[in-house]
Amino acid sequence: MKKSTILCMLLLFLLSTPLLSRSLGYGLGYYGEEIMDGPERVSSGVEVSLAYQPWLLEYGNPSLVGKVAFGTDQDKEWVIPYLQAGLNIDLVRTMNHPFNVIAHNVIAYTPAIGLFYQMDPMRESSSFTVEMSPLKLSQKDFWYEFFSPFISFNLDEGVVDSWGITLVRYTYFVTK
Amino acid sequence: MRQFRLVSIIIISMILLGTSCSSTHHMIAPEVVAADIPLGEKLSSFQIPTVRVSYPDVYYDGIAWKDRLIELVEGAEDYLVTSAFLASSSEELEALYSALAMKAESGVRVYFVVDGAGSFDMTETRYHLIPLKFLRESGVHLLEFNPLSGARLVSGLNLLYRDHRKFLIIDGKQIALGGMNLNYISIGAENEQLQRDSMYEFNSPELCNLILDYFVPWWNEQTWDEIAREDFSVDTTTLDGKKTYQGWYVNQEPGSAQISKLVGSLLSEADHSVQVLPFLPFMDEEMIEAFRMAQERGVEIQMIIPFDRRATNRKGIEYMTKDLLDMGIDLRIERESAETQRLLHEKLIIVDERYVMIGSTNINYRSMNLAYENSLVIDSPELAQQLKLHFEQLYEKTIPITEEMADRWHTLRNWPRFITAFFGG
Numbered sequence: 001m002k003k004s005t006i007l008c009m010l011l012l013f014l015l016s017t018p019l020l021s022r023s024l025g026y027g028l029g030y031y032g033e034e035i036m037d038g039p040e041r042v043s044s045g046v047e048v049s050l051a052y053q054p055w056l057l058e059y060g061n062p063s064l065v066g067k068v069a070f071g072t073d074q075d076k077e078w079v080i081p082y083l084q085a086g087l088n089i090d091l092v093r094t095m096n097h098p099f100n101v102i103a104h105n106v107i108a109y110t111p112a113i114g115l116f117y118q119m120d121p122m123r124e125s126s127s128f129t130v131e132m133s134p135l136k137l138s139q140k141d142f143w144y145e146f147f148s149p150f151i152s153f154n155l156d157e158g159v160v161d162s163w164g165i166t167l168v169r170y171t172y173f174v175t176k
Numbered sequence: 177m178r179q180f181r182l183v184s185i186i187i188i189s190m191i192l193l194g195t196s197c198s199s200t201h202h203m204i205a206p207e208v209v210a211a212d213i214p215l216g217e218k219l220s221s222f223q224i225p226t227v228r229v230s231y232p233d234v235y236y237d238g239i240a241w242k243d244r245l246i247e248l249v250e251g252a253e254d255y256l257v258t259s260a261f262l263a264s265s266s267e268e269l270e271a272l273y274s275a276l277a278m279k280a281e282s283g284v285r286v287y288f289v290v291d292g293a294g295s296f297d298m299t300e301t302r303y304h305l306i307p308l309k310f311l312r313e314s315g316v317h318l319l320e321f322n323p324l325s326g327a328r329l330v331s332g333l334n335l336l337y338r339d340h341r342k343f344l345i346i347d348g349k350q351i352a353l354g355g356m357n358l359n360y361i362s363i364g365a366e367n368e369q370l371q372r373d374s375m376y377e378f379n380s381p382e383l384c385n386l387i388l389d390y391f392v393p394w395w396n397e398q399t400w401d402e403i404a405r406e407d408f409s410v411d412t413t414t415l416d417g418k419k420t421y422q423g424w425y426v427n428q429e430p431g432s433a434q435i436s437k438l439v440g441s442l443l444s445e446a447d448h449s450v451q452v453l454p455f456l457p458f459m460d461e462e463m464i465e466a467f468r469m470a471q472e473r474g475v476e477i478q479m480i481i482p483f484d485r486r487a488t489n490r491k492g493i494e495y496m497t498k499d500l501l502d503m504g505i506d507l508r509i510e511r512e513s514a515e516t517q518r519l520l521h522e523k524l525i526i527v528d529e530r531y532v533m534i535g536s537t538n539i540n541y542r543s544m545n546l547a548y549e550n551s552l553v554i555d556s557p558e559l560a561q562q563l564k565l566h567f568e569q570l571y572e573k574t575i576p577i578t579e580e581m582a583d584r585w586h587t588l589r590n591w592p593r594f595i596t597a598f599f600g601g
Contacts, residue, residue, distance in 0.1 A: 028330050095400065104292065104309075104323040106400050140398060144327060172331040 025051040027143070029169030031069050033081050035162045037154055038123060043081045045071020051088070051171055056140070061090040065114065079122060082152075082162075084129055086116030090138065099137055102144065110138040112145075118152050120162075127152040127161040143171040199433035200459075200544050203440030203466035215445045215531075219424050219553075222437045227383040228420040229554060232376035234562070236522075241356055241375045242272055242363035248346050248377075249275040252284050255408060257391060258344040259289040261536070262297050262357040266304035268364035277314035286316045287395065287403070290358075291339040292323035297359060299486075300369045304360040319399050321548075336599065337430045340547040342375075342536045348384045348410030352377040353535055353550060355455070355523050362521070368514070371521040376534055376552075379414035383425055383552070390427050421556040428537075428549045435537050435551055436544050439525065442553065443470040446527045451567045452479040453524040454539030456489070458496055458598040463541070467503040477505035480567070480574055482520035483512050492593035492601070494585035497577050508574035516573065526567060529560045541598055 027049040035041045049067040067084040090110040097109035114131035131150035136143060146168055152161040202208055210218070216226070235241040249256065249272070256279065265273040280286040288311065295307055311318050321339040322328075328335065343353040354375035356362045361371050392405040426434045443450065443466050450470065457479070459467075471477050481497070484490040500507055510516045525533040535551035537543045 026330075093400075104295075104320040104325070105318075105398075108400055140400065142328065142331075170327045170330040172328070172334070174334065 023053055023173070025053065025141075025143070025171045025173035027051065027169050027171030029145070029166045031071065031164055031166045033069070033071075033162055033164030035123075037157070037159050037161045038125070041073050041079070041081070043069075043071040043073040043079050045069060047166060047169065049169065049171065051143075051173070053173065057090075058093050059091070061093065061110070063088045063090075065116070067116075081120060081122070082129075083119045083121065084116035086114060086129070088112055088114045088131075088133075090136070093138065097137075099135075102137065103139065105139060107144075108138045110136050110143075112136045114148075114150070116150075125154070125161070127154050129153075131166070141173045143169070145169040145171070198460060198462070198541070198545055199431060199436045200462040200466075200541065202433045202436040203443070203462055203544075204469065205437075205440070208437055208440040209444040209466075209469065211444065215441060216422075216424075218441050219438065222434065222441070224424050224426055224434060224438060225382075225386060227380055227386060227423045227425050227552075228415060229380040229383060229423045229552070230378045230415055230418045230420060231556070231559065232378040232554075235354075235356075235375040235377070236372065236566070238356060238363040238370050238373060239366065242269070244377070245344070245363070246272050246275050248344070248350060248352075249279055252279055252286075252346050254347045255285040255287070256344070256346050257287045257388070257408070258358075259339065259341045260294070260358040261291045261338065261340045261342065262294045262299075262301065262359045262362070263288070263290040263308060264294055264297060264301060264304075264359045265306040265308060265310075266301070266360045266364050268304065268360060268366065269358075272358075272363070273308070273311065276316060277311055280311070280315040285407075286311075287319075287391075288316055289319045289321055289339060289341075289395075291321050293338055294320070294359070296324055299359075299361050300365070301360040304364065317401055317403075319395065319401075321398065336546050338547050340536050340538075340543065341427075341550045343387060343550055345384055345387060348381070348388070348408065349379065349414050350377060351380055351384055351387070353552060355521055355536060361519075368517040371519045373521040374524070374534070379418065380423075381410050381412045381414060383423070384410045386425055387427065387550075421554050421559070423552050423554045425553075426535075426549070426551045428547075428551070430546050430548065433544075435549055438533070438551060438553065439537075439539070439544075440466050442525060442527050442531060442533060443467065443475075445531070446470050446473075446475040446477075448475060449526075449528055450475055450477040451524070451526040451564060452477065452539060453482075453520065453522045453567070453570070454479060455482065455521055455523050456538050456540050456542075456597060456601040457481055457493065457500060458540040458542065458594070458601055459500065460541050463539070463544070464499060464503050467505055471504045477503070478567075478571065479503075479505055479507050480520070480570055481507070481509045481577070483510035483516040484519055485512075485517055486519075488593050489597060489601070491585070491590045492597035494582075495587070495590035495594035496598075498582040498586040501577065501579060501582050507577045508571065509577050510570070510574050513573065520570070524563060524567070526560050526564055529564060530557050531555055532560050532563050538601075540601065542601055546599070 029047040032044040135146040
């Protein structure tokens with residue numbers, strides 16, 4: 001996919017967000033991924049996500065999340081390494097933490113775990129992905145996630161399919 | 177070339193999005209301009225609630241308002257709720273913010289909303305700006321609305337939505353609203369940097385209830401620091417024995433069109449005269465049309481544009497005057513003088529020496545579409561007369577804007593300043 005097409009899609013999306021409802025959020029992140037089971041491919045780039053958060057529970061707060069990554073591989077070729085859809089669960093929400101300095105307003109520490117069905121459109125394969133977000137901080141309209149590792153399993157063969165890390169992900173919930 | 181294309185796409189997209197979502201067409205909608213519907217009935221049909229208010233004390237001097245504010249803060253016994261677009265401390269404002277901190281330490285609940293733009297105040301305040309985060313250490317519940325930060329660039333055009341409201345409620349007894357921020361140039365500077373503006377203090381249990389009914393759930397949507405409506409009582413006796421006036425209050429969310437309907441209804445109600453202090457008069461076609469329609473009905477409309485010594489703003493406003501002249505009204509601009517070095521930040525509409533509209537709303541596109549605003553219309557010939565005298569004093573120091581002046585100012589070089597201020601001003 002051309003760089004300019006991706007840029008235009010992103011731009012249109014950002015411009016349309018004031019029209020979204022308040023439980024819906026979208027995120028932008030930066031990922032890196034390596035395939036373990038199959039042809040060699042290491043890629044990194046932008047990850048775009050959508051999130052639906054129906055509740056604000058103190059323990060086990062669930063959200064539906066969909067993600068798609070766009071990046072370049074070791075040959076500088078554009079790739080879409082994964083599409084993911086699944087559940088993100090904030091294990092706990094606490095205000096007692098040392099990270100308040102990063103935000104202007106009161107922010108909660110909400111470490112999370114994500115369980116996703118993952119597709120690799122280039123390899124036409126699917127897998128099950130587990131993501132940990134040990135450094136997730138939340139406000140009512142914003143998630144900050146740093147250094148979130150993920151690992152995908154090929155359930156048919158019982159092996160690790162790929163692994164990676166999302167260095168940073170910011171998710172904004174429309175609260176107009 | 178590629179960069180130019182990208183910038184062009186962004187600007188065109190912003191303009192398309194901004195204009196397509198504009199609420200200002202409501203100012204000239206048939207139900208708003210209908211001449212046969214009384215004002216009260218019209219506003220009621222737009223779900224704009226009525227309130228009874230006392231005659232307000234009017235403050236035109238920021239220092240006097242600051243002193244009064246300190247008195248009010250020191251008198252608070254239970255809670256204090258306040259909101260300001262720009263708020264920051266400085267050496268000159270230490271007494272005010274110390275009073276707030278001490279109140280919070282003594283157990284009075286202090287809820288303070290400042291817009292995220294407050295930390296990026298680009299006025300003279302930037303040389304006298306102490307961020308308010310220190311208030312939290314004293315127990316002040318501080319909320320920065322829609323903060324501006326690198327991470328939050330992800331929120332895209334939502335960053336355009338700002339909270340422009342200015343109000344204060346003390347213990348459900350006293351209430352104040354108007355145009356003054358809580359920063360150096362609004363209430364701190366003791367020189368030509370102090371803005372000319374106005375604040376109105378009065379009693380109104382109904383208005384306190386209206387504001388709190390909206391404020392509590394709104395606050396809870398923004399922060400984990402949640403509050404309950406029943407913890408904010410309102411004294412229902414504050415109007416006892418006082419002469420009261422009917423008012424209509426609008427608490428506008430961006431895109432809700434309530435202020436457009438309010439201003440459009442007021443203009444269509446006008447029979448013979450309207451005086452306007454718009455502050456930044458960046459109007460779109462519908463707004464200009466609303467004023468033109470009133471003028472064509474024979475209403476004499478006077479509008480004073482402030483002299484703005486900040487060149488970028490001034491040139492943006494000057495660019496706009498060519499379109500503003502299409503209103504056909506008595507359009508004036510303040511003469512440059514020692515007095516007008518102090519920016520006229522006031523927002524005001526007076527209709528037929530009877531109705532006055534006060535509050536945070538600038539008469540421009542941004543306030544109508546992209547900002548949280550609060551406006552109060554009061555039906556009071558006495559107040560209208562008092563404010564008209566004030567308006568006339570300002571009017572004496574103005575000159576008419578002519579076609580020649582507008583043509584001279586309408587240059588391509590000023591367009592970027594105009595377009596920036598149109599959406600951001």
